[in-house]
Amino acid sequence: MKTTALLRTSLGSYPKRSGKVRDIYELPDALLIIATDRISAYDVVMPNGIPDKGRVLTQISVFWFEMLAGLAPNHLISSAMGDLPEEFQDEKELEGRFMLCRKAKVVPIECVVRGYLAGSGWREYKKSGTVCGIDLPAKLKQADKLPEPIFTPATKA
Secondary structure, eight states, X not given: OOOSOOOOOOOTTSOEEEOSSEEXXXXXXXXXXXXXXXXXXXXXXXXXXXXXXXXXHHHHHHHHHXXXXXXXXXXEXXXXXGGSOGGGTXXXXXXXXXXXXXXXXXXXXXXXXXXXXXXXXXXXXXXXXXXXXXXXXXXXXXXXXXXXXXXXXXXXX
């Protein structure tokens, strides 16, 4: 059983950009998106990771992309090792943590459904009694369950 976290990847000479959790390689005809085991909170990447976190994140994403494929097109081409370019076939650490994707224009929007008053929502609530401009009941405490979930879209860095 693997006990170390994968915090960074280094694959060949393809252009690479790294987000808080994912490394993205620009292949000639696709993007290779790899979910690492990095942890981020409040836009800070922590120095340690959680082993196999990237595999869990990828499998959740693949599930929903496949489940909703008939309703809306998406960028997922494959998450099968056999579909990787031959030069990556021996990269066993990629198993379960990558998606080959079509290149597309990024829409920098993040959608958050909040069920509890925490993080940036708590900070806003303390100042104004709102979260993303949505009025909430008075006297809520940090981490209180909200009366009903609220949808709070945001721009993504």
